[in-house]
Amino acid sequence: MRNQYRRAGLVALLTVFTPLSVLAAEVYPTQALFGDTHVHTKLSGDARGYGLTLSPEDAYRIAQGETLISTGGHQVKLKQPLDFMVVADHAEGYGLMDELIKGNPELLVNDTVKRWQKMLTSGNKQSVFLAVREIIQAQGLGKLPEKLTYNPKVTKGLWESNLQLAEKYNQPGKFTTLMGYEWSAMLRGNNLHRVVVFRDGIDKVKQTLPVDSNRSGYDPINLWRALEAYETNTGGRVLAIPHNPNLSGGMMFDYNRPNGIPINSQYAKLSQRWEPVIEMTQTKGDSEAHPVLSPTDEFADYETWDVANLALTQKTTPQMLSGSYVRSGLKRGLEMERDLSVNPYQYGMIGSSDTHTGITVTDEDIFFGKNTLEEPSPKRWKKPASMSPDGLLKNEGWTISASGIAGVWATENTREAIFDAIKRREVFATTGSRIKVRMFAGWQFDNELFQQGNWVEQAYQKGVPMGGVLASPVNTSGGDLPTIIVSALKDPLGANLDRVQIVKGWIDGQGNTQEKVIDVAWQDDRKLDADGKLPSIGTTVNVSEATYSNTIGSVEIKAVWQDSEYKPGQKAFYYARVLEIPTPRWTAYDAKKYQIKLPEDVPMVVVDRAYSSPIWIQ
Numbered sequence: 001m002r003n004q005y006r007r008a009g010l011v012a013l014l015t016v017f018t019p020l021s022v023l024a025a026e027v028y029p030t031q032a033l034f035g036d037t038h039v040h041t042k043l044s045g046d047a048r049g050y051g052l053t054l055s056p057e058d059a060y061r062i063a064q065g066e067t068l069i070s071t072g073g074h075q076v077k078l079k080q081p082l083d084f085m086v087v088a089d090h091a092e093g094y095g096l097m098d099e100l101i102k103g104n105p106e107l108l109v110n111d112t113v114k115r116w117q118k119m120l121t122s123g124n125k126q127s128v129f130l131a132v133r134e135i136i137q138a139q140g141l142g143k144l145p146e147k148l149t150y151n152p153k154v155t156k157g158l159w160e161s162n163l164q165l166a167e168k169y170n171q172p173g174k175f176t177t178l179m180g181y182e183w184s185a186m187l188r189g190n191n192l193h194r195v196v197v198f199r200d201g202i203d204k205v206k207q208t209l210p211v212d213s214n215r216s217g218y219d220p221i222n223l224w225r226a227l228e229a230y231e232t233n234t235g236g237r238v239l240a241i242p243h244n245p246n247l248s249g250g251m252m253f254d255y256n257r258p259n260g261i262p263i264n265s266q267y268a269k270l271s272q273r274w275e276p277v278i279e280m281t282q283t284k285g286d287s288e289a290h291p292v293l294s295p296t297d298e299f300a301d302y303e304t305w306d307v308a309n310l311a312l313t314q315k316t317t318p319q320m321l322s323g324s325y326v327r328s329g330l331k332r333g334l335e336m337e338r339d340l341s342v343n344p345y346q347y348g349m350i351g352s353s354d355t356h357t358g359i360t361v362t363d364e365d366i367f368f369g370k371n372t373l374e375e376p377s378p379k380r381w382k383k384p385a386s387m388s389p390d391g392l393l394k395n396e397g398w399t400i401s402a403s404g405i406a407g408v409w410a411t412e413n414t415r416e417a418i419f420d421a422i423k424r425r426e427v428f429a430t431t432g433s434r435i436k437v438r439m440f441a442g443w444q445f446d447n448e449l450f451q452q453g454n455w456v457e458q459a460y461q462k463g464v465p466m467g468g469v470l471a472s473p474v475n476t477s478g479g480d481l482p483t484i485i486v487s488a489l490k491d492p493l494g495a496n497l498d499r500v501q502i503v504k505g506w507i508d509g510q511g512n513t514q515e516k517v518i519d520v521a522w523q524d525d526r527k528l529d530a531d532g533k534l535p536s537i538g539t540t541v542n543v544s545e546a547t548y549s550n551t552i553g554s555v556e557i558k559a560v561w562q563d564s565e566y567k568p569g570q571k572a573f574y575y576a577r578v579l580e581i582p583t584p585r586w587t588a589y590d591a592k593k594y595q596i597k598l599p600e601d602v603p604m605v606v607v608d609r610a611y612s613s614p615i616w617i618q
Contacts, residue, residue, distance in 0.1 A: 028460045029409035029426060032436045033418065035084035036063070036360040037180070037241060037406050038195050038279060038352035043089040043158060044182075045097035047356035049120060049132035051372040054358030056087045056162050060169040060177060062359055070368065072375035076359055079493055080434060084176035084408075084418050085360070087162065088195045090184045091210030092139060093148045095158035100148070109147045129373065133389060137311050139186060142214060149214045159209055163202045172414045179205045183223050183240070185213035187258050189311030190249035192242075194223060195279070195352075199237035199419040207234050219258045221267065224274045239423060242347075243279035244354065246287040247310040250323030253332050253345055268336065268344035276425050276467075277348035280326040280611065281404035283370045284310075284354060284385075284395075286431065288577075288611060289327045292318060297517050298533070299501075299579065299607065303401040303431070312388040312395075330614060331505045331513040334571050338507065348425030348467045348613035349575065351404025351432075362432030364606060365546070367402045367586035374400060378594035381587055381602065398602045402586050403431040407610070409438065409465070425467025428612045434491040435610035439466040439576045441617075443473050445483040450558050459485060466576075466613040472569060481566050482617060486521070486559045488578040488610065495580040495608065496553025498522065498537045502561055506572035517577075521559030524552075539582040543604045546584040546592040553581040566617075576612040583608065 040047045041056045053071045054062075062068050065081035089095075100107050101120050108114050119131035138144045166177040178197050185192040192213075198205050208230045216222035220240070227238045245252030256262050263271075280287045285305030294300040306316045322328040326349065333345030353360050356371040367376075374380050374397065381398040388394070407428040408421040421427060428437050438456070442463025449455050463485075464470050473480040490497050499522040505515045519534040526535050540549045557578070566572070585606040591598050598604070 027411060028457065029411050029421060031410050031413065033083035033408050033410050033413055034405050034434050035082050035176075035408070035418070036352050036355075037086040037088065037178070037197060037350065038182070038243060038282065038354045039085055039087050039358065039360060040089055040354070040356040041087060041358045042098060043095040043162065044356060045090055045093045046132055046136055047371060048097040048101065049128065049135065050356065051128065052357060056089075056165050057169070059087055059358040060085065060165065064169070064175050070357065070359060070375060071372045074368070074375060076361070076368065078361065079363055079366070081175070082360060083413055084178060086178045086180040086195065086197055087166070088180045088182045089162070091181045091212050092184050092214060093144070094155045094181070094210050096148055096151060096154065099154065106151075107147050109145050113145055113148070125373065130389070133387070137189065137313065137389070139184070139214070141189070141313070144214065149212055152209060155209055160206050163206055167202050170415070173412065176413055176415055176418055178415055178418065181210040183211055183213050183216070185216075185218040185220075186311055187218040187251065188249070189309045189313030190251045191244060191247040191310035192218060192220065192251060192258065193244075194220065194240040194242050194275070196223075196227070196238060196240050197419065197422070199415055200234070201415070204234040204236040220275075221257070221270060224270050227274055237419065239419070240275050241277055241279055241350070242275055243352070244282050244284050244287055245278065245280070245326065245329065246285050246305055246324050248324050249309040249314055249316070250320030253323045253329030255332070255336070263336065263340070263344055265340040265342050268340050268342035271344040272342065272346055275347070276423050277350050277427055277613070278326060279352050280349050281351040281429050281431050282354040283401050283403060285399070285401055286403060287324070287326050290321050290325050293321055293325060293328050294515065294517075299577070302607070302609070303399075303403065305395060305399060307395055308388070308393045312386055312393040315393060327503065327505065327515060330573055331515065334505065334507050334573065335513060338571065343616070346616060348422070348427045349429045349611045350406035350422070350427050351429035352406050353404065362402050362405055364402050364432070364584060364586045365589045367589075370400055376590070378590070378596055381590060381598060398587055398598070401431070405430045405432060405434070407436070425613045426465050427467065428610055430610040431608045433494045433580060433608045433610070435497070435578055435580070436489040437576055437578050437610045437612050438487045439612040439615065440464065440485050441468075441470045441482055441574060441615040443480050443482065445485055445560065447560050449485060449560060450487075464615060466615055469616045469618055471618060481562050481564060482574075483560065483562045484574055484576075484615075486561075486576045486612070488557045488576070490555050490580070495548065495583045496550045496555060497557050498553055498579040498581050498607070499534060500557050500559050501577045501579070502574055503577055504563065504572060504574050506570055509567070518561070520561040521557050523554040523557060537581055539605065541582050541584055541605050543584065543588050544592070546588045548581070548583045550581070571618065573614040573616045575614040578610040580608045582606070
């Protein structure tokens with residue numbers, strides 16, 4: 001892709017196939033906005049089944065900074081309001097769980113459903129938990145009764161009511177509500193979920209209904225066809241965001257489609273067309289990297305969930321990992337581009353919460369869990385986050401992560417500007433903190449760029465921002481080396497920064513994919529060791545008191561780094577990883593609050609981080 005912002009012309013390119021709106025030559029994104037594209041309310045079957053009573057309206061009010069009471073009776077108020085939100089309730093049985101709990105006779109179609117209804121209304125938490133797990137497994141195996149998966153008359157009314165709320169709470173320039181839903185495909189229990197996000201308002205979005213994965217064959221290509229039909233019929237714009245690939249059983253970054261057919265160039269083009277970014281960190285673990293795949297990366301084992309797939313129908317094996325983590329997926333994308341001339345996995349990176357409480361709280365000290373059963377209590381650390389019906393596969397309660405947040409670089413806080421930022425991949429992910437990270441790559445940057453007041457403008461002129469593709473130089477004699485510039489600013493209410501790293505993936509001269517993590521910037525007297533590794537910054541965390549101090553680390557870190565190992569014509573990607581200093585994890589705050597002692601294998605310290613979207617060299 002060419003430079004996305006060209007002073008010589010008026011057109012800013014989004015991708016080779018999707019033009020952006022015309023922008024003035026001097027216009028470029030100046031606002032870092034933070035939001036959540038993955039919020040569930042009581043309209044989601046699993047959330048309602050676990051007892052959630054908060055509505056989409058409640059979620060919008062909390063996101064804007066209002067004080068509300070949670071389902072469990074706790075007072076909720078965010079430290080910092082969000083800039084934008086997508087209420088993304090499950091398309092499958094949209095709003096029907098609430099009707100099932102109410103005993104709607106239209107839904108009580110067989111003895112199994114009647115049994116589920118009885119369990120859900122029994123008042124016994126264990127019975128409720130098992131009922132919801134059975135329903136989720138039936139969904140993953142395609143065995144839900146049709147009345148629970150396709151009821152358009154009921155769905156239409158609930159959908160339009162939700163869209164009206166999104167319009168009510170949309171405040172351009174202050175708080176943006178983007179309309180959407182979640183397509184929750186689980187082929188054999190493997191997570192292939194996508195969050196669908198619209199650029200448009202209710203006049204267009206009400207002309208469609210959420211697409212049920214049970215009726216679209218669990219294959220993303222059928223979702224993409226529905227999205228194409230929406231755009232054709234309404235003139236609107238829409239995209240899809242795959243999320244938490246770590247629970248996909250290796251299917252998210254497979255070489256084959258879900259039906260087993262090898263991915264071809266046509267399919268790869270459709271993937272690029274409809275899915276520009278991926279959700280790579282959230283409450284069910286972080287999907288950047290895995291220690292088995294990246295054994296030399298000392299920070300790869302972060303909030304790792306690798307027990308089983310999403311529905312816990314299949315234990316995770318080492319063979320599945322490469323298809324389940326973003327860094328390896330990006331590397332596979334390079335391989336497939338070599339063979340197909342198109343990269344199906346050319347994803348930007350965002351985070352989001354996947355909260356099933358209607359509450360987006362990513363702060364460790366006021367973490368509200370993923371669902372109502374995980375709201376603050378002395379025992380939540382040992383309540384299973386998820387478990388197979390036979391109890392053999394289990395994600396422990398203490399493994400739940402407080403992550404994550406979606407960051408976008410936008411021209412303004414509106415639906416159109418945020419959607420366009422996601423579409424051109426000028427986005428970043430954080431695991432909960434409001435770290436601002438910006439990255440560019442080019443062939444003409446100099447080491448003094450940050451000394452100039454208009455360095456961002458020059459970066460757009462001379463290079464490409466994160467999410468972009470940097471064309472190889474015309475002169476391939478070997479004199480040109482790519483230069484990466486990164487700027488990272490701490491969360492104003494959070495911890496200082498430890499370091500900035502560049503993660504590089506490439507295809508070597510023998511045709512094999514490689515990766516490397518490089519410490520490129522920090523602001524103290526530490527020195528790289530003989531292996532090029534930066535020593536630990538240390539810690540100020542007092543676990544027993546659940547405290548830390550910003551007496552170490554930096555408020556801001558900037559880096560200009562040139563890849564001296566780059567070979568002319570090399571296919572590669574680069575992204576930035578920004579690490580905070582260590583801070584207390586939510587488990588430490590719980591231990592302090594409730595005066596409990598947790599087992600030694602429960603982590604009490606966390607190193608939050610931010611990830612830029614990659615830049616690719618072609």
